[in-house]
Amino acid sequence: MSRLRRATLFRIGLRANLLQATWNFERQQGLGWAFALAPALRALYPDRAERVDRLAEHTAYFNTQPTLASIALGAAARLEEERSQGLGGDAEGMARLKSVLGSTLAAVGDRLFWFTLRPFAAVLGVLLAMVNREPLMGAAAMWAMYAIPHLVLRFTGVGWGYREGPGILSGAFRVRLERAMRWIAVVGCALLGILLAWALAPAGEPRAIEVQSALAGGLGLGLLTAQRARPSPTRWALALGILALGLVLLRRGA
Amino acid sequence: MIGPLLGTLLAGGLAALDATPVAQTLVSQPLVTAALLGLAWGDWPTALAVGTVLQILAASTLPIGARTPEEYSVGGVAGTGVALLLAAAAPFEHMRQAAALVGTLVGMTAATLHVPVVRWQRRQNEGLARWCEASLRAGNEAALTHAQWAAVAMAFALGVAACGAWLALAHSASAMIERESLRIAGVWHLLQPFWLGFGIAQLLHAFVQRRLERAGVFAAALVAAWLVIVAGAP
Numbered sequence: 495m496s497r498l499r500r501a502t503l504f505r506i507g508l509r510a511n512l513l514q515a516t517w518n519f520e521r522q523q524g525l526g527w528a529f530a531l532a533p534a535l536r537a538l539y540p541d542r543a544e545r546v547d548r549l550a551e552h553t554a555y556f557n558t559q560p561t562l563a564s565i566a567l568g569a570a571a572r573l574e575e576e577r578s579q580g581l582g583g584d585a586e587g588m589a590r591l592k593s594v595l596g597s598t599l600a601a602v603g604d605r606l607f608w609f610t611l612r613p614f615a616a617v618l619g620v621l622l623a624m625v626n627r628e629p630l631m632g633a634a635a636m637w638a639m640y641a642i643p644h645l646v647l648r649f650t651g652v653g654w655g656y657r658e659g660p661g662i663l664s665g666a667f668r669v670r671l672e673r674a675m676r677w678i679a680v681v682g683c684a685l686l687g688i689l690l691a692w693a694l695a696p697a698g699e700p701r702a703i704e705v706q707s708a709l710a711g712g713l714g715l716g717l718l719t720a721q722r723a724r725p726s727p728t729r730w731a732l733a734l735g736i737l738a739l740g741l742v743l744l745r746r747g748a
Numbered sequence: 749m750i751g752p753l754l755g756t757l758l759a760g761g762l763a764a765l766d767a768t769p770v771a772q773t774l775v776s777q778p779l780v781t782a783a784l785l786g787l788a789w790g791d792w793p794t795a796l797a798v799g800t801v802l803q804i805l806a807a808s809t810l811p812i813g814a815r816t817p818e819e820y821s822v823g824g825v826a827g828t829g830v831a832l833l834l835a836a837a838a839p840f841e842h843m844r845q846a847a848a849l850v851g852t853l854v855g856m857t858a859a860t861l862h863v864p865v866v867r868w869q870r871r872q873n874e875g876l877a878r879w880c881e882a883s884l885r886a887g888n889e890a891a892l893t894h895a896q897w898a899a900v901a902m903a904f905a906l907g908v909a910a911c912g913a914w915l916a917l918a919h920s921a922s923a924m925i926e927r928e929s930l931r932i933a934g935v936w937h938l939l940q941p942f943w944l945g946f947g948i949a950q951l952l953h954a955f956v957q958r959r960l961e962r963a964g965v966f967a968a969a970l971v972a973a974w975l976v977i978v979a980g981a982p
Binding site for chain 1: 758761768770771772773775778779780782783784786787793794795796800803804805806807808809810811815817818829837849852853855856857859860867870871873874876877880881882884885887889892893894895896897899900903911928931934935937938939941942943944945946947950951952954955956957962963965967969970971973974977978979980982
């Protein structure tokens with residue numbers, strides 16, 4: 495019979511919001527992981543010495559994409575439950591579970607959340623802000639587009655991982671995620687086209703030729719620099735901005 | 749002006765929290781913080797101008813693995829805050845545009861310069877982690893909670909301090925910026941579309957991923973939207 499109640503799983507989800515609070519180069523999310531899992535350990539290990547021992551064990555290295563970490567937390571809570579009941583599972587098994595789920599969830603989550611959903615939400619937000627000429631609606635749409643799936647997965651992912659265990663990432667779920675990512679990227683391309691069209695002629699009034707040329711120049715240079723990961727887009731944009739401003743200010747006496 | 753200034757400092761701290769230590773819901777992204785600061789300062793156009801450019805650039809900056817990317821959480825608040833502070837000094841269109849350019853540059857610079865601060869913070873977290881594990885082994889169960897909240901407090905304080913420093917710097921340079929505002933506004937006229945195009949290209953590259961049909965979707969949407977926008981205009 496299951497010993498972890500829904501309230502405990504919810505508390506794990508709540509604490510997962512601090513998964514990265516003590517992120518560091520040595521253990522990465524290790525401390526946050528132990529902090530999130532603490533409610534489960536409190537329920538499973540009434541003996542204080544044993545509980546503290548387990549907590550210390552869980553502070554070891556862990557890293558994954560923070561939203562999908564909830565699934566790994568649920569699966570780990572399930573394994574801890576079996577371990578506490580003497581139904582199998584040991585420190586080595588737990589380390590293996592963390593390692594496998596950490597890397598698999600990172601591979602899926604980084605692509606879904608960082609590479610796809612976050613840029614998509616940003617494009618949608620910027621487009622709405624530019625069309626409405628005020629940033630409030632765009633900001634709200636951008637936040638909702640990302641935060642709703644992020645928070646839903648963060649809270650429900652714990653129960654999901656707890657019920658399904660490490661097998662959750664096999665089969666249909668992964669196929670559905672891949673399909674979702676493809677479609678988000680395609681719609682993102684369409685939104686970028688609309689954004690560029692609006693930037694060229696906001697509200698139907700084509701902008702001056704020098705403004706359109708500057709936009710085209712940025713687009714061209716952006717496509718060239720995007721072929722290399724370093725230096726970052728920010729450094730390119732910053733360097734060119736400082737250069738342009740410097741040239742104009744230096745022509746003071748001319 | 750004290751109220752909006754304090755609000756900007758608070759936003760800096762909260763954005764630094766949302767970026768990595770707490771929740772990560774995108775509240776810390778430049779467009780969201782620009783909307784909130786625009787509301788606090790009562791100046792939508794300046795907040796929109798800075799927020800959209802910084803957001804487009806921030807969207808192609810990703811925290812993958814152990815990489816420490818540019819901190820647009822603090823950068824967004826510092827940049828928009830500086831622009832709003834400068835724009836509030838003189839109610840002219842050219843001053844607003846000059847403020848937007850300086851704010852955008854400050855946003856990008858703050859985002860870049862905050863990276864070593866975040867690295868330092870993460871090294872402090874290593875010390876916290878070691879202390880926490882030793883305390884746990886000694887039987888102190890509460891050490892975990894204390895370590896978490898100490899790290900949260902440190903991130904908040906660093907976010908507030910960074911935004912405060914940039915606002916102070918902008919305030920001290922405001923007379924010079926006001927004097928040169930006409931020429932700076934002229935640069936903004938060209939740099940804003942340039943940066944927008946640059947950011948759109950980065951995002952396009954991320955979405956297309958060398959797939960011809962996606963590039964086709966972009967081109968078709970561009971042409972169709974342009975026709976609809978221009979033909980639909982009064």
